[in-house]
Amino acid sequence: MLTLDHLTVGHGGVALIRDASCRMAEGRVITLLGRNGAGKSTLLRVMSGIDKPMAGSVAIDGRSLSAMTARRLARVISLVTTERVRPHGLSCRDVVALGRAPYTNWAGRLSRADEAIVEASLATVGMTAYAARQMDTLSDGECQRIMIARAIAQDTPVIMLDEPTSFLDLPNRHGLARLMASLAHDRGKCVIYSTHELDIALLFSDTVALIDGTHLSCLPAGEMLASPRLAEAFATDGFDMTAYLDTLRKQRTAMAAADARRDI
Numbered sequence: 001m002l003t004l005d006h007l008t009v010g011h012g013g014v015a016l017i018r019d020a021s022c023r024m025a026e027g028r029v030i031t032l033l034g035r036n037g038a039g040k041s042t043l044l045r046v047m048s049g050i051d052k053p054m055a056g057s058v059a060i061d062g063r064s065l066s067a068m069t070a071r072r073l074a075r076v077i078s079l080v081t082t083e084r085v086r087p088h089g090l091s092c093r094d095v096v097a098l099g100r101a102p103y104t105n106w107a108g109r110l111s112r113a114d115e116a117i118v119e120a121s122l123a124t125v126g127m128t129a130y131a132a133r134q135m136d137t138l139s140d141g142e143c144q145r146i147m148i149a150r151a152i153a154q155d156t157p158v159i160m161l162d163e164p165t166s167f168l169d170l171p172n173r174h175g176l177a178r179l180m181a182s183l184a185h186d187r188g189k190c191v192i193y194s195t196h197e198l199d200i201a202l203l204f205s206d207t208v209a210l211i212d213g214t215h216l217s218c219l220p221a222g223e224m225l226a227s228p229r230l231a232e233a234f235a236t237d238g239f240d241m242t243a244y245l246d247t248l249r250k251q252r253t254a255m256a257a258a259d260a261r262r263d264i
Contacts, residue, residue, distance in 0.1 A: 007056035034211030040194035099153030
């Protein structure tokens with residue numbers, strides 16, 4: 001369980017989100033939803049322990065991130081950023097293997113179990129055939145999948161992703177959203193990712209954490225869809241947000257019914 005307790009985050013002395021409190025459980029997909037510049041990336045950096053909050057705290061299972069060593073933190077939280085790092089001279093397998101660093105000895109030597117985890121992580125994101133490819137030959141979408149595989153190989157209870165669908169076309173966006181749902185529902189991970197894309201957030205998430213101004217509100221996705229907060233936060237002149245949200249409600253209901261039929 002990841003807990004935000006009266007958290008205030010920002011940069012340059014300016015608070016972007018104030019006094020936020022929220023509980024994010026394992027086995028759930030939580031979306032940080034907000035407009036561009038709302039503070040989603042800033043919040044993720046604080047929630048992952050990279051940056052310090054202006055006030056309040058972040059804890060996992062009751063233990064504050066500020067009390068953890070870097071090695072311990074790397075065993076509980078993995079983060080996929082928006083940066084598309086393509087290190088020259090490293091294969092895709094090499095990069096995914098870096099996810100095992102928190103568990104190896106000082107020499108960084110992988111055990112057979114580590115190697116099996118690396119191969120399984122590549123398979124999970126559908127990149128086994130790319131294992132020997134050099135990172136600097138990949139497209140943005142392929143690079144994104146390798147970085148997600150590295151996070152999976154890190155085997156943390158919490159996986160965070162910053163705008164993971166931003167470089168993908170529609171079919172791959174939905175495919176990635178389903179992958180994140182599988183990591184949460186089938187493997188018990190707490191998957192937290194940021195986006196400004198309403199359809200991805202509301203169709204594939206269990207919980208939506210909406211940033212509206214400096215306020216963060218956390219609700220189950222169905223309840224968030226039924227509330228007026230979304231229309232207020234994303235109101236745009238000349239666009240019928242109410243009708244769009246109604247379409248998403250119908251889509252979510254249809255998807256839930258289809259999933260229920262598959263489970264029978």
